[in-house]
Amino acid sequence: MEWQPRWAGDLKYEVSHKNRMIQERFVVDLLAGSCSCRFWGLAGMPCMHACSAIFMKGDNPEDYCSNYYTPAAYMACYGTTLNPINGENMWPKVELETIRPPIFRVKPGRPRRVRIREHDEDRSQTKLRRSGTSVTCNNYGQYGHNRRHCPNPDITGNNPGSETAAP
Known part of the structure; x- marks a missing residue:
């Protein structure tokens, strides 16, 4: 330019x-x-x-x-030497109580079902979708449908998705 x-x-x-x-x-x-x-x-x-x-x-x-x-x-900032320190195994032992995490308390009220999202997070993705997986029918082991919507009649006649189910 x-x-x-x-x-x-x-x-x-x-x-x-x-x-x-x-x-x-x-x-x-x-x-x-x-x-x-x-x-x-x-x-x-x-x-x-x-x-x-x-x-x-x-x-x-x-x-x-x-x-x-x-x-x-630059020399005023980085010109001084840094003193080396010993490894953790050479540090002096301190006889103090170990730090414990705070006690977890259940908050009052109904628990949230969905977490609060950050302001820059995508809010359009609210549910996870089962994409790329194939469903298998439990009756015959066929792919592409489940037992409820099986086009083949059940042997026992208890297929809820079939119109030919026995009463």
């Missing part, structure tokens, strides 16, 4: 780019260290809009980065 900065006075620039049918424009303030896309304020380093304005001014973008990205700040 080619961003085109235009000087707007002081250290402010208007950076624009024509993206397909939309013309994008951002306001960059080099003195305040901000851009209207808000990346510079969040990350602490100039965004691509700010970099195009910095290049137009003739400066180095590294000069506009936050002090947290300097080697001195």
Whole structure:
């Protein structure tokens, strides 16, 4: 993408780019260290809009980065050595009572049948469906139906789904 900065006075620039049918424009303030896309304020380093304005001014973008990205700040944070610790078998033994979980109490009232779902959880799936399984008839062992809807008459005549069942 080619961003085109235009000087707007002081250290402010208007950076624009024509993206397909939309013309994008951002306001960059080099003195305040901000851009209207808000990346510079969040990350602490100039965004691509700010970099195009910095290049137009003739400066180095590294000069506009936050002090947290300097080697001195890195060494101040990670320069100290970490003291090693012994393994768990070398820890001193403590003669205290072990922590027990709280006592489970049954809450008053009727228990919930369905758990409370999170706000981002899909609420359309309320029942589990038996998809991909085949039903077997208990009378004859045939697939595709159960005993209640068996098209074959039961030998004893006790088939509830058959019209020819004995009274």
